[in-house]
Amino acid sequence: MATDTAVSKTPQISFEEFCRKTFDPKGEFAKPEALKGIRVLSCTQYILGPSCASYLAELGAEVIKIEAPRRGEAMRHTTPFNEPFLYPLSKYVPERGTGLGFLGANPNEYFCSIDFHRPEGQNLVKKLAAKSDVFVENYRPGTFDRWGIGYRQLSAINPRLVYQWLGGFGGWGPGRVRASYDILGQSQGGNFGMTGKPEFMGGSPAKHTIWLADYWGGMMGAVQVLASLYYRDKISGEGNFIEYSQVHGVTRQLEYALPLYGRHGITRERWGTWDTQLCVHGIIKCGKSSYPNSDNPQESEEGYILISASGDEDFARLCKTVGDGNIASKYAKADARVKAEAQLEIYPFLEKWAADKTKEDVANILDKANILNQPVWNAKEVATNPHWQQRGAVRWLDDPYYGDLLHQGPGYKMSQTPPRLKWAMKPVGADNESILGKLAGLTPEDIKRLEDQECI
Amino acid sequence: MSSAKTIPWPAVPIPKPEEVYAGLSDQAKDYPLFLESICRQSHNFEKPEALSRLRVYDTTTRMMIGHWCSSMLSELGAEVIQIEPPGGDPMRKLTPFGRKEYMFTDKETGEPVGAHFLHEMRNKMSVTLNLETEEGREIFKKMAVHTDIIIENDPPGHRDSLGIGYRQLKEINPRLIYCWVGQLGQWGPHKDKPGMLDPVAQAACGFCHGTGDPKEFGGTPMRSALWMADHVGGTQAAMGILAALYYREMVSNEGQFIEATSAEAIIRILDYSWAWYGMDGSIRPRFGNWDLAINIYAVNPCKDGYMMVGGGHDRLWYRIWRVVGDEHPAVEEDILGDPHLREVADRLAMNQQIKTYTMLGEWLKDNSRSDAERKLSKQQVASGGVLYVNEVAEYPHFKYRGHVAETESPHYGKILYGTTPFQQHKTPGRLKWMGRPTGYDNQDTYRRLLGFTSEDFTRLKQANVI
């Protein structure tokens, strides 16, 4: 149909096919890595720091994770309901395992163990830092400085070092000594208080599942590291110090809440599964379970679905589909629909309609009417969904240490230098010999001695 | 529609350094003062910007993911030109519950803008261009020569069919980094779902199902109040863009095509959901404000709201109960005597968590958030209340560090906002201005990039091209 020159230049292959070929996860390893040659020391624990380094590892940086000898870092000892573990924790304690809390924050990394408390360990860190581009740590502010391996000392050894500190509240100001965890970041940053059902709906503030402020905070850290590397190598030749406070990050996310508070003194409240700015644009309950015979309570419970018909035409079509003229005419205009009272009438009305349907029934009906909907999928539905599997968002990984694991892929795709997944993790200190031998000049005897002394 | 400030901020003065560091020895003050001297935002404008040599066209509309992504780049110094359709991005009109009186109004033109859109238009210029017209596309192709990065979020393949997609523009500008952002992706079985917006991604990735109280506690799946998947997806997109930039500068001298989706960004960070299912078929349940993998690590009700207390390992566990025991010796005694609560792993059991938080509630019910935090912090236990926006805005630590600040906009007056968390020694992020009216930068941008004349502007405006 279109005959202009630009379109006629378009190759024969369809755009979808082009994308499928360009971003095919199976082709990842045939392509170069964006951060090849960048070395990152990750002296991190829990999620905030480790995830930051892991995003760089996905991009091809050589990330060396340094943990406490023998037991490793704290996150290895957390797992949901204490049920699944991957063994061994290390070659010294094969009968103990690493909990799944550790997964996802440490893929593709090399694993060394060093005791930071001992002068010999601190010397090793200095030797490694002298040959590194990025240093990531998330101990309490000033701890590494006290140990002689902080920004001030390491930047003197290696002025090109990008030193990334991540933590709860930052290292200065009245709250600098406060320790933090993800949900503390969420609590104090403000997104916790806005999420969940309001009191009149019988709800309370709700945390975001995932350790969101940690995992996403690490991402914000990685963005800064990448910008700093670009600036270093393209412009200044100098390293940098980056202080990322996860509470600050959460506060940055609050959308219209702060401007409205500042202008009108309004405190943004919770609004459950609906939306404050659009209607219809919310999650409703479907009365029937999609798997009524399953013995897993996650499947036998009722389904939920997101319905979105915020435009006037979409809403009219939705009402026609659902079969109501009254609401359609009463709330024909978007401005009228989005009001709180209107929402309190519209969503229960939709739930009533869906009371005898599964979420798939609702989706089928709405798909036919070309109305945007998205069933609320549980972890199994996501993990087994062909869309996510084809795209490599969730993928089976032949892990050399732990076997056949289902694992998340990188969160974005690149045509020339795709991020990729190599292995999920390794036991504590698995790479001591290769890394410390290569970078710190330790002989096999040194390594044996230091391991016996539990210094590494 | 009044633009007058109705509340003073800060209501309580910002603490002064001498108050913050009062009573500390020189040695104890040394490190925080060093950090403050290199990280304080008031020093930002003395320092260079990491991305100041870059130009970005954000051509996304209707969604937050692209705006968030370009915000990250603009805070780090990139020149971001927001290209909107004539009349502006429909997101400009969004305001909570449709309340027009909550919108911000341009002093000159009277054009209103919703606070949500405004908050993400930081450091960006606003240019209008109608890509649905032939002439608009020709202009866009000429402009593509001048940029490093283009971000778009049209339906999959739409730009390609218009002749201004990645495949066509890379011929014009081989160094172009082209990033598509969206909810579910440009390819794959679900790519063609109609007009998608967060929280589609939240529902499609397992996030909603896993958030909120479990059914057993009377709960339902829950979405984030925020368009949070877009924030995470936009951050991943920014990461991809910067990695592509680094590779372009260091190695290839060529751009590339990036695709980032909100749902996959969340799938990436949904910790153990996938591995757990893969191991034994477990489906991650909701667990309310408690944690599946750590005890104590939860938010529970207290005297004046909700209180987070965290401390999973033994050292902190016993410290927490010592604090509780000061007021409720019987509670501490009961916990210490319980043979099922001695090992970290045993405490993770569902029933043990119920017991733990019920017993902690005996103490929390008598303690306000600030009392609880004060008592626990003496024992170095991480804790803090769930804060509401008014409390966040007034929180002394945030005010002192400038996490929340006020800016004076030439268009919209004073705006309270969440500042950039990109605090650095050498190339810190910063706010230069907050938002511009639709098409405010048309003259400047088209003249300097394409040499437009006054006649061009008149003609294109009439033809609804700009």
Added chain:
Amino acid sequence: MLLTCPSCKTKNFLDPYPFWNFKGTTQCAGCKKIWRLETSNGACVSGPEAASGTADLLPGFAETPAYEGISGTGLTRPAPRAQKETVCKPKAIKRNVRGNVIAGYPLTKNDLVGSRAKFMVAGAK
């Protein structure tokens, strides 16, 4: 709120979210007696007094004074779980959902080659 049963001394854990502000009846998981109570902000403001009928809401968990746990259908509310049963202790998992080998069970030093499990190295299925 902790409800120590006036009748049998069972410790009933009325977990904070549902019972923080509550008015109605619950049942002792030890002796099945029904108790009427009213709580406000986590504190008991009236009751517990003996009542009859069925409980409005069961405790989340309960214990005897000797720390023996009491839970189960009709005694406590069901727990959220990821599977049919909640185990809450390490499970030995040797094969994953698609039947392939996975190192999900405790090993001995003899099971190892270096840091890796022998059956991984040998590729045993």
